[in-house]
Every structure is written in C-alpha cells, then in structure tokens.
Amino acid sequence: MKMIKDYEMVIGLEVHVELKTKTKIFCNCKTDFGAAPNTQCCPVCMGMPGTLPVLNKKVVEYAVKAGLATNCQIASFSKQDRKNYFYPDLPKAYQISQYDLPLCEHGWLDIESDEGTKRVGITRIHIEEDAGKLVHDDELGTLIDCNRCGVPLIEIVSEPDLRSAEDAVAYLKKLRAIILYTGISDCKMNEGSLRCDVNLSVRKKGTDKFGTRTEMKNLNSFAFIAKAIEYEYKRQVDAIEAGEEVIQETRRYDPTSGKTYQMRSKENANDYRYFPDPDLPGIVLSNDRINEIKSSIPSLPDERKYQYVSEYGLSPYDAEIIVSELFIASFFEEAAKHTGHRKILANLLISELPRLVSQDSECVPADPALFAEVAEMLGEGDINSSTAKKVLKEVISSNADPRKYVTENGLMQINDDDILKKAASDAISENPKMVSDYIAGKSAAFKSLMGQCMQKTGGKGNPVKLTAFLEKELSDIRRE
Amino acid sequence: MNDILKLSVCRLSELLGKKEISSSEITAAYLERINKTDGKVGAFLSINKDNAEKAAADSDKRRADGKPLSALDGIPCAVKDNICTKGVTTTCASVMLKNFVPPYNATVVDKLENSGIFSLGKLNLDEFAMGSTTENSAFKITHNPRDLSRIPGGSSGGSAAAVAALETPFALGSDTGGSIRQPAAFCGVVGMKPTYGTVSRYGLVAFASSLDQIGPLTSDVKDNALVLQAIAGHDPKDATSSKKACSDFTSMLEEGAAKLRIGVPTEFFGDGISEEVKSGVLGAAEIYRRAGAELVEVSMPSLKYALPAYYVISSAEASSNLARFDGVRYGYRTSKQTDDIDSLYLNSRSEGFGKEVKRRIMLGTFALSSGYYDAYYKKALKVRTVILEEFRKIFEKCDVIIAPVAPSVAYKIGEKTENPLEMYMGDIYTVPVNIAGIPAISLPCGKTKSGLPIGMQLIGNHFSEALLYRAAYAFERESGISGRTFATV
Known part of the structure; x- marks a missing residue:
C-alpha cells in the first residue's frame, strides 16, 4: 500500500x-x-x-x-x-x-x-x-x-x-x-x-x-x-x-x-x-x-447552483446536492418562494433527502409551501431544530400545517429569559459532577449540561439562549 | 405468334383505354408465351400465374367501372428478383435467399401496383446482381433470345432476355455498374439507368448503396419513358431519394435531334473495343449529325481509373451490405452441427454464397480494413470526385454523350467465366455513369454481320432523363431500329 x-x-x-x-x-x-x-x-x-x-x-x-x-x-x-x-x-x-x-x-x-x-x-x-x-x-x-x-x-x-x-x-x-x-x-x-x-x-x-x-x-x-x-x-x-x-x-x-x-x-x-x-x-x-435548439434548453444545474450560492447563500457543496436532480431543484425553488431562510431550508431538505427520495424517485413527496413554513419557523426562532425535525415528519406523512401542529402540541420554542435562566442554574446546581468536570476541562460535560437544560424545558428551550446562560453561569463559577 | 406480344406498352395502354383489349387477354398471351419459350430462354426464376390472372381480372373490373388507376392499369410486367415483392419469394438468385419471402413490397412495386401494373413473375440475375452475364445465378443459366448460345448480359440478364423474348411488355432491372444497360445492349432492348435518387431503392436488396438504381427495360424508347414515370419520385422511406419534383419524361420526346450537341468522348473508343461495336456507335453518331445534331469531341482522361474505383467502392459497400446474411434470422443456415456462433456464420456464408459474391465480399472487406482504407477506399472516393468533375466539364460542351455500352456484343455462354478480371473489364464504359450518379439510356443502334444487336448509350447530366429520351427517341425514328428489329426465339 x-x-x-x-x-x-x-x-x-x-x-x-x-x-x-x-x-x-x-x-x-x-x-x-x-x-x-x-x-x-x-x-x-x-x-x-x-x-x-x-x-x-x-x-x-x-x-x-x-x-x-x-x-x-x-x-x-x-x-x-x-x-x-x-x-x-x-x-x-x-x-x-x-x-x-x-x-x-x-x-x-x-x-x-x-x-x-x-x-x-x-x-x-x-x-x-x-x-x-x-x-x-x-x-x-x-x-x-x-x-x-x-x-x-x-x-x-x-x-x-x-x-x-x-x-x-x-x-x-x-x-x-x-x-x-x-x-x-x-x-x-x-x-x-x-x-x-x-x-x-x-x-x-x-x-x-x-x-x-x-x-x-x-x-x-x-x-x-x-x-x-x-x-x-x-x-x-x-x-x-x-x-x-x-x-x-x-x-x-x-x-x-x-x-x-x-x-x-x-x-x-x-x-x-x-x-x-x-x-x-x-x-x-x-x-x-x-x-x-439552444433556446429550448431549460436552466441547467450549474446556472441554478450559481444562483443558490450567490443569491441564497448556500455552500457550493449543498447547492450541488440540490441541483443533482431537476425535481429536487424544482422543489427547493418552489419552497424558497415561501421563506427567506433559504440556507435553513436547504439544510432541512438535504438532511431529509435520504428519507424522502430513493433512486427511482421522480418527485419530492411533500408540499413545498409547508416544508418552507418549517424552515421559516426555525429561522425565526419559533421552534428549535429538534422540533423542526419532528414537525417535518408530520408535514411529510400527513400534510400537517406546521404552525398549527406546533401550537396544538405546545412545541413552540421557549424564548423567555427567566425560564431559560432558571433552567440553566437548576441544571448547574443539581449536577455538581458535571460542573466540576467542565471546569477540569472536559468539554463533553457542557453538552451534558445542555441536555439537562433541554430536559427541563421539555426539549423546547432556545438552544442559543440556553448556551449563553449556561456559559455565563459557568464562567461565574470558575471565577469564584 | 400472338399479335398482342408485338404491341408496345404505349399501344396496349391505348387499346385498354378504348376497351378493345382486356388485361386478362394480355396476361393470358404473355403467360402462354412464357410457358412456350422460357424453357429455352430461362429468364424467369418464378412465375406468378395466379396472382397475375387475379390482378388482370381486377384491372378489367376497374376499367369496366370506368375507374382505372392510371393509363397503364392492366399492363403486366416482370421484376428482377432482387426487388422485394410482398408474399412472393425474392431470392437474389442466391442459395442464401432461396426461400426468403419478404413481408413488404419495394416502393417501386407499390408504385406499379398503385398504377394497376402487376408482375407476371421474378427474373433471373447474377447472384446479388454481381456479374455481367447472369451466369452467376445460383439457379439457372439465362440464354440470349437473339442467339441462345450466348449470354444475355448481366446482371439484369433475366430482365433483358424476358423483354427480348417477348415474355413481358416490360421489366424492371437494377443498375450498379451497367447491370441494366449492358444486358439491354446484348439483348437489343432499351434500358434506362436513371439519375441516382430518381427511383426509390427501398426494397431493392442492396449491392452497392451509393451506386444502385432501379430502372426499366422495354422494347422501345417511349415505353421506357412511360414506365420510368410510373416508378420515379421521392420516397420518404429512402433518404437518398431526390426531393426534386419529377419532370415529365415524355415532354420533349418529339423534339428531334436538331441542334442537340452530342459529345463523342475519345477515350470510349480507344483500345479494347471491338471494331463492330465501334463502327456501330460511330455510325449512330453520324445518323445524329445527319439529323441536325452537332457532334462535339470531348474527353474523359480519368476513364481508366473509373473501373478500379468502381470495384473498390462497390465491393466495399457490398461487403457491408451482405454481412446481414449470416444464417441467424432468415435465409440459408448451414445444416452442419455448430457449437459456436462463429462457425454458424462461417458455414452458412460459405455454403450460401456463390464464388463471385465471396470474391467481392473479400475484396471489399480488404479495401476497408485498417491500414488499407486510405490506399483503396479513400483513393477510390477521390477518383469519384475527379470523374464527377470531368463529366461536369464535358456537359459544358455538350447536351448528351454518345458511347458504347460494352466493348463487345454478347459472347458465348461460358466464354469468360474463368477469367473474372476480363469480365470486369467489360464494365469499363458503364461504371463512370454510376460513379457520377448521372443517367444513361442504352438502346440498340445496329447489328453485327451475324445479326447480333449492337448497343449504344446516351449519357446525360443529373436529372436530364427527358432530354435523354428525346435524343434516344430521335435516333429510334431516324434509324428505324428498336427492340423489335431483331429476331427472337
């Protein structure tokens, strides 16, 4: 070799x-x-x-x-x-x-x-x-x-x-x-x-x-x-x-x-x-x-890829995946009309593709507008990404209205600072081992603490805010 | 002899129109004639009595109803056996296709049928149209009706012999390098090789696709024009068929020879031509001159290259065209036990093809082989361009060219069979026309001391058939010579 x-x-x-x-x-x-x-x-x-x-x-x-x-x-x-x-x-x-x-x-x-x-x-x-x-x-x-x-x-x-x-x-x-x-x-x-x-x-x-x-x-x-x-x-x-x-x-x-x-x-x-x-x-x-004959050729993969990268901010790699099949690109473009969060839309679509399409597929079996709605909610912070996955499943299997589904099932993301702050400090006070591990330099301990926070918010806590609160409290502890 | 047999297609058409004769009577007369004489002549490979009689009766019914399909409705004919006829064996005079029954008609056969013309039977030829004597037929020898000890020429020997023996009012042949014109000359009848693309090749079993052209053989010039009119025209099934609208081939017929510029190409009267043929054709030129035509000396310096170029191109195309006869799907298959596909091919083709066909397949395969392509095939294509250019220049100086069809008149059966090269040399005057894709008509212009027909050809520029018919018709009238001039069996 x-x-x-x-x-x-x-x-x-x-x-x-x-x-x-x-x-x-x-x-x-x-x-x-x-x-x-x-x-x-x-x-x-x-x-x-x-x-x-x-x-x-x-x-x-x-x-x-x-x-x-x-x-x-x-x-x-x-x-x-x-x-x-x-x-x-x-x-x-x-x-x-x-x-x-x-x-x-x-x-x-x-x-x-x-x-x-x-x-x-x-x-x-x-x-x-x-x-x-x-x-x-x-x-x-x-x-x-x-x-x-x-x-x-x-x-x-x-x-x-x-x-x-x-x-x-x-x-x-x-x-x-x-x-x-x-x-x-x-x-x-x-x-x-x-x-x-x-x-x-x-x-x-x-x-x-x-x-x-x-x-x-x-x-x-x-x-x-x-x-x-x-x-x-x-x-x-x-x-x-x-x-x-x-x-x-x-x-x-x-x-x-x-x-x-x-x-x-x-x-x-x-x-x-x-x-x-x-x-x-x-x-x-x-x-x-x-x-x-030239004028009868539709917009080709590279042309669309260029558009996705320059206008929607997609990475060339992600854009390449989406343009690999005309029906995926068409689905993406249709969905993109319904949300400004195109990068998030692309990420959601690419992560869902293995479940959505097989080798013989000729279409994406989902409503592009509903799909876009999930991206929109995720982008606006209405739901977090794990909820987004859950909602997409419903959109795909039963054409559920994402917003309605989220409201009815109480899945809206918790953005309230007081609740999140409390979840963070509770997680810290209840798990001294994780805290000491974190201070000792084990970064995995941070993830465990985040998990605790999520548990306390029923999986609905805004992860960005939670991270910020956790980091703040932990740095305070370290300073002590 | 029955008087019907002496009537031209043109005359038969008039009589049918006036209801003074019926198609059934004509058909009966010809079937009787075939029955009586073809044992000696051997022009037919198969006779289609029942179909012909039925077609004649149908035609008579149409005439009685006042709904003839065309002026020629009810005229029988005979077809060279390399032209596909639906439901009727089409053998190409080869063991390979001995039992081949096409499920389709050649376009020419469809066209004839659409005019109410039907076939009495299929005519003998050199196997796959390769040969100059019809001796290469796998099935029988055809004898020249003017002298039964002689060959009728080839490859459309059956077609020319059948017309000369009054066994059919007209026949269809095919001409790749002279195969209509040379037998017409040897048998003393009129044969036309039209401009490439004038007549559809669909259903003509291909010998050399870029050279093959179907044409009529008749007793006189006017008949020939009438028949060509019936079979010519664009065919969407043949990508090489011309989209140009067909002219009326009889439109100039009566215009005579006056003011025609007739080219006499020096090289066509050089070494190797028999004195009798030479003086016969030059005599014909003199008749034209006396009739008011102008004789112009012209030259084709590359004539000597035409023959080798022709044999390279035609054999190359043939080697590819005949590759499909492999014993797999139709046609002859060896009865030998074979374990592998290669020996199935080898044995079927060795047993199914005759000597001359094999010779040309080998010649053509060689010419196309890697390492030899440039030296043979490519060079032959260059000669083709040169010949075309020389004809173009000649036609700036004259309207038609007068030339011999073959260096000699009909020779004895078996005389040249052992010498293929000498046989090939006999095509020297006819092949340039195919190479250039231009039309030429072969017609009798005199006879030898022993009474054998001498033929001449009139060669014209692309799509000048009407002019050729005019020139030929003028000669026929001035000289009094036609296909009916010579004694027959």
Whole structure:
C-alpha cells in the first residue's frame, strides 16, 4: 500500500445514453422499455434485405441539446458511418454510428472534487443505434429480442481528466443531472438507459505519459463503477510493481466478486472497417437551427447552483446536492418562494433527502409551501431544530400545517429569559459532577449540561439562549 | 405468334383505354408465351400465374367501372428478383435467399401496383446482381433470345432476355455498374439507368448503396419513358431519394435531334473495343449529325481509373451490405452441427454464397480494413470526385454523350467465366455513369454481320432523363431500329 501512493489513476469515461424519443432512430417503431420481446420491431430495425434507414430528426435535436448543455461545439456538417462486426444482436451486422465527424465536440463540465471545482473535458458526443438483446434460456437456447434494435443512443466520451473513483462518480452524477434537465433521457441505469464504460490506466505521479489502458464494461450502478475503478487501479499498480505489463484489453466487471476479468485483448479486437453509410446523407445544421435548439434548453444545474450560492447563500457543496436532480431543484425553488431562510431550508431538505427520495424517485413527496413554513419557523426562532425535525415528519406523512401542529402540541420554542435562566442554574446546581468536570476541562460535560437544560424545558428551550446562560453561569463559577 | 406480344406498352395502354383489349387477354398471351419459350430462354426464376390472372381480372373490373388507376392499369410486367415483392419469394438468385419471402413490397412495386401494373413473375440475375452475364445465378443459366448460345448480359440478364423474348411488355432491372444497360445492349432492348435518387431503392436488396438504381427495360424508347414515370419520385422511406419534383419524361420526346450537341468522348473508343461495336456507335453518331445534331469531341482522361474505383467502392459497400446474411434470422443456415456462433456464420456464408459474391465480399472487406482504407477506399472516393468533375466539364460542351455500352456484343455462354478480371473489364464504359450518379439510356443502334444487336448509350447530366429520351427517341425514328428489329426465339 506504500507503493500505491506513488501512482495516480487516469480515467476517461464513455457514457451511452438512450434518448427518449417516441420512435426509433431509423424507423417508426416505439421505444418503450419493457415491452414483450419482438413486439416493437419492423423490417427496417430488423435489417431485412432491401430496407433502408431514415434518420429521426428528433435524435439530432436531442443530441445537439446534450452537446449545447455540455458546452460542446456543434458541427454544421456531420455524417453517419457504419461500424461493421458480426454479432447475433446486431441484425445488419453493422451499427450505424458516427466516426470522424461527430455531431458535438470539445465540450466540458465542472465537478466538485476534494480540490474544489474541477473542469472535465468532453471529447465528443455522437449519435448511434442500439443493438438488440440476447436472452439465454436453459431450454430454448439463445433468443434474440429486437425491441432495442435501433433505439437511439448518444455516446459521450470524456477526456482522460478524471483522477479518482470519486471524480468519476461526480462526473457521472453531473452528466446525468444535465441530461435529466434537458429532458432527452430518463438516465435509468437499472433499465440501461445510462451505461458507462471506464477507460483506466495508471502512471507514476508527476509523469505525463499515459500508461496502457484497459476498458471496463458492464458497470450498471455508481457504486459498481467506484468499486471497479478501485479494483482495477490496484490490479494495474500490482501488475506494474510485479514487473508485469498492463495489457490493452476489454475487461468485464463482476459485481459478485468485485473483480474485473478479461473479455478480449487488443489482438482479438474487431477491425470495425468504419466507412460512411451510403444510405444516409450528411447531417447539415444551420446556426439558426442550433440557436433554436439552444433556446429550448431549460436552466441547467450549474446556472441554478450559481444562483443558490450567490443569491441564497448556500455552500457550493449543498447547492450541488440540490441541483443533482431537476425535481429536487424544482422543489427547493418552489419552497424558497415561501421563506427567506433559504440556507435553513436547504439544510432541512438535504438532511431529509435520504428519507424522502430513493433512486427511482421522480418527485419530492411533500408540499413545498409547508416544508418552507418549517424552515421559516426555525429561522425565526419559533421552534428549535429538534422540533423542526419532528414537525417535518408530520408535514411529510400527513400534510400537517406546521404552525398549527406546533401550537396544538405546545412545541413552540421557549424564548423567555427567566425560564431559560432558571433552567440553566437548576441544571448547574443539581449536577455538581458535571460542573466540576467542565471546569477540569472536559468539554463533553457542557453538552451534558445542555441536555439537562433541554430536559427541563421539555426539549423546547432556545438552544442559543440556553448556551449563553449556561456559559455565563459557568464562567461565574470558575471565577469564584 | 400472338399479335398482342408485338404491341408496345404505349399501344396496349391505348387499346385498354378504348376497351378493345382486356388485361386478362394480355396476361393470358404473355403467360402462354412464357410457358412456350422460357424453357429455352430461362429468364424467369418464378412465375406468378395466379396472382397475375387475379390482378388482370381486377384491372378489367376497374376499367369496366370506368375507374382505372392510371393509363397503364392492366399492363403486366416482370421484376428482377432482387426487388422485394410482398408474399412472393425474392431470392437474389442466391442459395442464401432461396426461400426468403419478404413481408413488404419495394416502393417501386407499390408504385406499379398503385398504377394497376402487376408482375407476371421474378427474373433471373447474377447472384446479388454481381456479374455481367447472369451466369452467376445460383439457379439457372439465362440464354440470349437473339442467339441462345450466348449470354444475355448481366446482371439484369433475366430482365433483358424476358423483354427480348417477348415474355413481358416490360421489366424492371437494377443498375450498379451497367447491370441494366449492358444486358439491354446484348439483348437489343432499351434500358434506362436513371439519375441516382430518381427511383426509390427501398426494397431493392442492396449491392452497392451509393451506386444502385432501379430502372426499366422495354422494347422501345417511349415505353421506357412511360414506365420510368410510373416508378420515379421521392420516397420518404429512402433518404437518398431526390426531393426534386419529377419532370415529365415524355415532354420533349418529339423534339428531334436538331441542334442537340452530342459529345463523342475519345477515350470510349480507344483500345479494347471491338471494331463492330465501334463502327456501330460511330455510325449512330453520324445518323445524329445527319439529323441536325452537332457532334462535339470531348474527353474523359480519368476513364481508366473509373473501373478500379468502381470495384473498390462497390465491393466495399457490398461487403457491408451482405454481412446481414449470416444464417441467424432468415435465409440459408448451414445444416452442419455448430457449437459456436462463429462457425454458424462461417458455414452458412460459405455454403450460401456463390464464388463471385465471396470474391467481392473479400475484396471489399480488404479495401476497408485498417491500414488499407486510405490506399483503396479513400483513393477510390477521390477518383469519384475527379470523374464527377470531368463529366461536369464535358456537359459544358455538350447536351448528351454518345458511347458504347460494352466493348463487345454478347459472347458465348461460358466464354469468360474463368477469367473474372476480363469480365470486369467489360464494365469499363458503364461504371463512370454510376460513379457520377448521372443517367444513361442504352438502346440498340445496329447489328453485327451475324445479326447480333449492337448497343449504344446516351449519357446525360443529373436529372436530364427527358432530354435523354428525346435524343434516344430521335435516333429510334431516324434509324428505324428498336427492340423489335431483331429476331427472337
């Protein structure tokens, strides 16, 4: 492990995103996920002889949206190419993709990393068609489901700018957020509408030259991606330290063992024999058209993040969490209309998120106005933070009116100085051990005394004031 | 011989309109003719008797009701077997697709049906349209109806032979490097390769997508224009089909040859051309001159590069287009026990494809392979640009080009089968047209001493079909030569 610190990993990601167009890229078949096998295909997407592809214009529009949202240059002329290889899930024995003239190039996005904000380059975004699915059945053998054949994809290739598993996951989360905001894909990793291949190499820190890279496939969750990166990093460093060579190859990650295994080496790699698809004319985009698409893109995560930080005073870290999903950001913004205590609102929201939303969530299941009311009360000192949590639970479970609930249950914060002063001096006089511990320098004793104060005020005492009274009395005792 | 068979499409259409003949009578006459002569000619791979008779009866009913679909409603035809016909086997003359029944029509077939035109059957070709003699068919040899010991040309040999043998009023063929024009020349009929994008390729089993174009083969020029009119036009299912509105192909037909500037390209009359073909075509040029046309000498210095460029581009595209025939979803699958997918591919493709198809797949795969792409495919694309530019310059000097279709007339069956390179050389005059995507019409312009047809082609600029028909029609009238000039079986 001493050795591993001398190395750094260099990661580039290839992300495939299924576009949620109503119809496929080259025919009119539907793209709905989960339909019965071979019910969403036709002679065109099944590659029957004589059939021809006609490009779905929505696919270009969506890909350009993705490009504009990630600061790419959009090509005024681009073309489609055939990538030739034999596989039973590929009916034409070639995939229509883009080779040397992709739709979008030279983009970037920013991620929050340990070293602050980091810019990650995006090499290119191109459009292509998805392949079908092979289903292995014990009795029937291998079956082909062509529903996915011709579902439109974009492939987003990053520069090798990522240096850790955290970087990679942060990049993916950011990319996912941006794509979700543009509305061009569901980005559901469990349904395969967002898929990621990891290119990873290692090199000695301080060197510029890239090491030999491997490509890892079959990574279908953020957690697996992080684990696979850590494993592969160590595997490559171990190999180099043992005097072995890292072989350029494609590796498959096995989530069960947490290891990666060789799929095929470079020697066995396909020569894809790319050439321009003669069935498809070039894609020409005017500046007007590009601007038209640009104007249809909603406010993106970074723009909102900037607003939250500069106008609402949120920390960049908190803002990043809120903008990670459009529905969370929308909820936050709606709630923020109802209170001036936006920072408190953000804190409450972020601390409640794990309970409120799961991976498949598409909304925050709470009334934003009521949620904001809790933040407002907390901010105004009407309740303290432990009460706030209690009230939020009620807001979420039964849409309770927070103010009414607090009044009815007598949960209003006690701000009366006399009551609080008494609670503080009672706590001190009743707990001489805690006091002596505190004076002896044990800071934990202060917390215990605060606990006593809270108990005496039924958990409703204003913690700021209580702290002040406690500190005052204790310093008086010390002076004596 | 039944008189119906001698009537042009144009004449049949008139008689149908006047109700002096019925579609059922026409259809019966042709089915009888096929029955009588096709045993010797071998143009048809399948005959669609029941469907044709039913379609004829339906047409007669429409005519009786006064609701014909078009002027051509009720005219039968025959279709090259690489054009998909719904519910009817479409084999491409390959073992690979021996039992393939498409669940869809090619757009041209839909268009014909929408005009009330129907198919008598499917016509023989070189396997997947690769060849110049129709000898590469996996199923049968087609004989030239003008001399049964000779090849009909190819790859649309069945189409040309069927028209020449009076087995169909017209036929559809496809032309990737001369496959309509050369058999038309060898069989003494009229064949048009339209501008790329004029006729939809949807449903034409692709050989080389950037070169393929469907076109008509007929007994005379006017028929050809009428049929092209019926099948041309933009198709939303083919992204390469032109959105330009189709002109009326017969609009200039009667305008004659006077004032036409006819280009005579030097390189097309150089080494390798037979004397009889050369003098036949130059004789035709002389007829034009006498009819008031102006002959202009033009030059295409890059002609010699057109052939290698064509074989690289067409084979490259073919290697990709034919990759889908892998024995997995449809078509031929090996009966050998296979344990892995690679041997399923290997055996199915080895057994399902013929020699010439395999040769081109290997040639094309090689040309696209990493390390060779620039030297072959990319260079071929550069030649393509040069050829286009040379044609552009030529058409500044003339309206149409007159040229031979092939260096020789129809040769003996089996004469060149062992020498593929020599066979490829025969495409020298036809491939530049496909490379440039321009139209050309092939029509008979004379005969050899032994009575074999000599063909010539008229080449025009993009979308100049109407002009080509005018020039061809003028020649037909001046010379008195048409598809009906030559003896047939």
